[in-house]
Amino acid sequence: MSENTARLPATARIAQVLPPSAATADATPATPAFHAKRQPWWGIRSAIPTHRTAALVSLGLLLPLVAWAWLAVSGWVEPVFMPGPVQVLQRLRGWYADEGLAGDIGISTLRVVTGWALSAVIALPLGLAIGTFRSVQALLEPLTDFVRYMPAVAFIPLVMVWVGIDEGAKIAIIFIGTFFQMVLMVAEDVRRVPMAQIEAAQTMGASRGEVIRLVIVPAAKPALLDTLRITMGWAWTYLVVAELVAASSGLGFSILKAQRFLQTDKIFAGILLIGVIGLAIDQLLRWTHRRAFPYLHARR
Incomplete structure (x- = not known):
């Protein structure tokens, strides 16, 4: 530990050892979420474009609704x-x-x-x-x-x-x-x-x-x-x-x-x-x- 560091109060010295995520969150530059290259569908934890996310969310919500409506009108189950x-x-x-x-x-x-x-x-x-x-x-x-x-x-x-x-x-x-x-x-x-x-x-x-x-x-x-x-x-x-x-x-x-x-x-x-x-x-x-x-x- 240098002499200048030793003279700092404890709170300031603690801030020096905190990770950037805790000490300087606002100063951390945002990294680009997407690149110009084609985004894979099945990449492990890889980012996907916003339009693809919206499409998948809509599909995940609509499919059960369509299946429910089809089952209700099919006559296989009583409406009650x-x-x-x-x-x-x-x-x-x-x-x-x-x-x-x-x-x-x-x-x-x-x-x-x-x-x-x-x-x-x-x-x-x-x-x-x-x-x-x-x-x-x-x-x-x-x-x-x-x-x-x-x-x-x-x-x-x-x-x-x-x-x-x-x-x-x-x-x-x-x-x-x-x-x-x-x-x-x-x-x-x-x-x-x-x-x-x-x-x-x-x-x-x-x-x-x-x-x-x-x-x-x-x-x-x-x-x-x-x-x-x-x-x-x-x-x-x-x-x-x-x-x-x-x-x-x-x-x-x-x-x-x-x-x-x-x-x-x-x-x-x-x-x-x-x-x-x-x-x-x-x-x-x-x-x-x-x-x-x-x-x-x-x-x-």
């Missing part, structure tokens, strides 16, 4: 068991006009996002501690690993006793379904930070708090945002279970009520709506990831 896309759209229109679809979407989205956000607020610091300190890992990881295998639906009777049957109970079910998985994923993201970066910062005199704040957290941020995106999908999968608890509105409640009256077109509509809303949120989080960490996507 397999309604066609036109029937589902008609049901969706009636749901919106007469049965408060907008309110169902709003309350279900609020329940999912609230349960997921509460999980994130607690799981992020807890996962950071488990991934950083071996003593915390030994204390908490086995218990977390044990609880995460318990089905969230099994907690419904206890949640109703402890929390009641109002909105808190529904949010609690989504919280239970996502929290323990999120803790372990965050801890694993933190453990993937290269030990060489941590040791370099310690050699330069960084304190324990500075190592966590200036090395571990910045290096783990991209993976942490991906973890939040993935667990958001899990939160939506627990919506129907959560709305078993004395619900009178919501997409999950409407699906369950439609089951009692054998309204399969409404069941299809509710399932597809959940998929569309989840996909929109997923794409929003992907866009956030690209804006927050453009240097990662420029290299792909």
